[in-house]
Amino acid sequence: MHETEKTALIVIDMINTYDHKDAERLLPSVREALPRVVHLLERARERDVPVIYVNDNFGEWRSHHGEIVETALAGPHADLVEPIRPDDRSLFVVKARHSIFFETPLGYLLSQLGVGHVVMCGQVTEQCVLYSALDAHIRHLRVTVPADAVAHIHAELAEAALRMMERNMAAEIRTAATARL
Template sequence: MTETESEISAVIVIDMISTYDHEDAEQLLPAARKALPAVVRLLERARERDVPVIYANDNFGQWRSHHGEILEAALAGPHADLVEPIRPDDKSLFVVKARHSIFYETPLSYLLSQLGVGHVVLCGQLTEQCVLYSALDAHIRHLRVTVPVDAVAHIHADLAQAALRMMERNMAAELRTAETARL
């Protein structure tokens, strides 16, 4: 077994628990709907293999909120159909974030070290913002990064393609599909 094959992975779902009531939501919704089946498949694969699933989600400026409240608000919103299929299960972990990167002032680095994770599979939204910045922060923390290209959503397709190229070239991210991402 190679070092890569023995490495512990975690799937991180970025900002998919959403009410979609922000400024660019109408531009994001088509890409989110397109990415949803791949995110569902990725989560199914991870859960079948007991790979940790971590939700890193925006708190929408609600500083007293916790993951249950964020989930409830998203499920009560008009786009609950985008949240229900990927709702966290009882084994899922949850990190609340306030900025673009999943690492910025969150306990994620510590959590990953406690789990022994050396490889993160990043899915969710937005490819050209939160996924990109999170991939960079993972890379500088010496984590191996995989991005399933069919399991990320964007607002601007051209920027998303550029972000994916940057992740692959500058951060050594492995670009795969949800079906072929190594867990």
């Protein structure tokens, strides 16, 4: 990483009600990854690294980020949302599909912030994280994925996705403790 290259922490789809068909398979992995996501958020905020939440809108086309957060906090899995709730400095981008870049203003936002390196944490490793890492790579962004700060539905697919990100997208696969912010 270049010394002058700015980094952003991107939290993918963690503001969630877990009201979907794969939730029961996903929840144990989310619980395992959550402390490391919290750690990344703390480190980023201490260093004034931009924190950007990119979150699914769950098909609620009239919702905004505040409503998404409040709905998740009112749900049965608020304990998974409260520790990583966005603060007043956090940025929030709403997405509708798997990639954090697909038809969102994220690319423009990153360029405005002067970001050339993204650290991606959140869920789901073998879906949204994988597709987002590819989209970041084709935009010439450096990508780091802390393997212990991403949650999966299928462990074997998540392992394959992490290997693909490392091999095919030149992503740094690290731990949350060693990810460079």
